[in-house]
Amino acid sequence: MLKDKIGMIFGVANKRSIAWACAAACAEHGAKQAFTYQGERLKENVEKLAGELPDSLVVPCDVTNQADVDAAFDAVKERYGRLDYLIHSIAFAPKEALEGEFVTTTREAFRTALEISAFSLTQVSLAAAPLMTEGGSIVTMTYYGAEKVVSNYNVMGVAKAALEASTRYLAADLGKQNIRVNAISAGPINTLSARGVKNMGTLLGYVGEKSPLKRNVTASEVGNTALFLVSDLASGITGENIHVDCGYNIMGI
Ligand code: NAD
Numbered sequence: 001m002l003k004d005k006i007g008m009i010f011g012v013a014n015k016r017s018i019a020w021a022c023a024a025a026c027a028e029h030g031a032k033q034a035f036t037y038q039g040e041r042l043k044e045n046v047e048k049l050a051g052e053l054p055d056s057l058v059v060p061c062d063v064t065n066q067a068d069v070d071a072a073f074d075a076v077k078e079r080y081g082r083l084d085y086l087i088h089s090i091a092f093a094p095k096e097a098l099e100g101e102f103v104t105t106t107r108e109a110f111r112t113a114l115e116i117s118a119f120s121l122t123q124v125s126l127a128a129a130p131l132m133t134e135g136g137s138i139v140t141m142t143y144y145g146a147e148k149v150v151s152n153y154n155v156m157g158v159a160k161a162a163l164e165a166s167t168r169y170l171a172a173d174l175g176k177q178n179i180r181v182n183a184i185s186a187g188p189i190n191t192l193s194a195r196g197v198k199n200m201g202t203l204l205g206y207v208g209e210k211s212p213l214k215r216n217v218t219a220s221e222v223g224n225t226a227l228f229l230v231s232d233l234a235s236g237i238t239g240e241n242i243h244v245d246c247g248y249n250i251m252g253i
Contacts, residue, residue, distance in 0.1 A: 001029040001030065001231045001232075001233070002026055002029040002031035002084075002227070002230070002231060003029075003030035003031075004030070005026075005031045005084040005085065005230075006031070006032050006033070006034075006076075006082060006083050006084050006085075007023070007031045007032070007033040007034070007083070007085045007086065007230065008033065008034045008035075008036070008072075008073075008076055008083055008085070008086045008087070008128065009022065009023045009033055009034070009036070009086075009089070010036050010061065010086070010087065010088050010089060010090050010120075010124060011088070011089030011141075012035055012037065012045075012046050012049060012050075012089075013037075013038075013191075013192050013193075014042075014045050014049075014192060015049060016189075016190070016191045016192065016219065017089065017191055017192070017219075018089050018141055018189065018191060018222050018223070019087060019089035019090075020219075021219035021220050021223030022087045022089065022139070022222065022223040022227070023035070023049075023053070023087070023223075024220075024223060025220065025224050025226065025227040026085075026087075026223075026226070026227050026230060027053045027054070029231070031084075031085075031230075032054065032055045032080065033050075033053065033056050033057075034056065034058070034072075034075070034079065035049075035050045035058050035059070036058075036059055036060065036061035036072050037059075037061070038060075038062050038090070039060070039062060040060075043058075046058055057076065057079050057080075059071070059072045059075045059076075060072070063090065063115075063123060063124070066123075069123060069124065069127055070127070073131065076131065082131050082132070082133050082134065083131035083132050083136060084134065084136055084137070084230070085138070085230035086124060086125075086128045086136070086137075086139070087138075087139050087140075087226055087230070088121050088124055088138065088139065088140040088141070089141045090116065090117070090120060091113075091116065091117035091141070091156065091160075091193060092113065092116040092117060092193075093109060093112065093113035093116075093154075093156045093159065093196075094108075094112060094113075095196055096109070097109035097113065097154055097155045097156075098152055098153070098154060098155075098156060098196055098197045098198060099154075099197075099198035100154075100198075101154075102155065102157075102158075105154060105155045110158070113155045113156055113158070113159045114155075114159050117156065117159035117160070117162075117163060118159045118160075118166055119162075119166075121138075121140050121163055121166050121167070122166055122170060124138075125174065125179075128179075129179060132177065132179050135178030136177075136179040136180070137180045137181075137182070137230040137231075137234070138170070138174075138179065138180070138182070139181075139183070139184060139226050139229045139230060140163060140167060140181075140182075140183045140184070141183070141222075142160045142163050142164050142185045142186075142241065143156070143160050143185060143186065143188075144185060144245065144249055145157035146158075146161040146163070146164050146185075147161075147249070150203070151199070151203075152198040152199055153197060156197070163183065164183055164241055167181050167182065167183045167239060167241065171239030175238055180229075180234070180237065180238035181238060181239065182234070182237060182238060182240045182241070183240070183242070184222055184225050184229070184242050184244050185241050185243045185245060186217060186245065187207055187211070187216055187217040187243075187244065187245030187246055187248055188204050188207055188216060189216065189217065189218070189222070190204065191219070204216055207245070207248050208246075210248060210251060211246035211247050211248040211251070212247035212250065213247055214246075215246055216246065217244055217245055217246050221244055225242060225244045
């Protein structure tokens with residue numbers, strides 16, 4: 001399905017990362033992929049994982065550093081000459097902002113969360129577009145906390161709301177270049193980032209019980225949806241937010 005396609009994956013920290021599940025699904029269907037890692041501490045993990053896949057590239061990229069972003073896209077251009085899809089699977093908020101009441105969010109925590117978790121989608125889309133010479137697909141990861149209040153998710157919910165709106169604006173801008181931009185709203189999954197949200201275990205239990213499918217979603221189910229969105233099967237879909245959450249979001253009382 002993705003033979004001869006080139007992807008760029010932001011957000012692998014370890015094998016539990018949603019980004020890794022997306023990359024694995026796409027690699028299985030023939031894609032070659034570049035991986036970015038945030039900081040030296042994650043380099044070894046990402047190199048080891050990417051090494052399991054054919055013809056992959058690994059480059060450093062902290063999105064708060066524009067020079068890193070520019071260098072990462074230069075490296076992709078040099079290695080592959082173009083890009084077909086990009087998976088944006090990164091987010092961050094200071095730990096203290098992910099517990100207690102939203103009303104106490106500091107200016108600094110707000111700025112950090114919105115910059116890394118929302119603005120970065122626009123930042124990487126602008127850099128990716130010139131490389132998507134044959135059209136392209138950009139996919140980001142969001143969460144239900146953008147739509148409804150989820151205890152402790154706080155400023156990350158606000159950042160995800162900005163991310164979802166950015167998805168629509170980017171889709172409108174980039175559509176004329178045949179670049180599609182979509183979001184996946186994943187149900188809770190036990191990853192490194194998720195463990196930063198207080199009482200994540202309770203949330204997983206609650207959602208697993210209340211969702212129509214009576215379980216939590218898996219990272220590989222999210223990965224398969226990303227595979228669909230970056231493939232030609234989704235050629236008519238842009239600006240959309242697809243819930244991959246075992247149906248949790250449809251439930252009222
Ligand atoms: P993860 O910890 O494996 O991935 C988060 C990634 O963000 C890491 O690779 C980290 O290095 C990267 N990152 C953080 N700050 C960065 C920066 N300044 N520059 C570059 N990269 C940076 O956790 P995950 O759960 O796989 O998260 C991936 C995405 O999925 C996030 O956007 C998250 O909000 C979203 N999501 C997660 C869940 C869940 O329950 N795990 C649910 C819905 C959406």
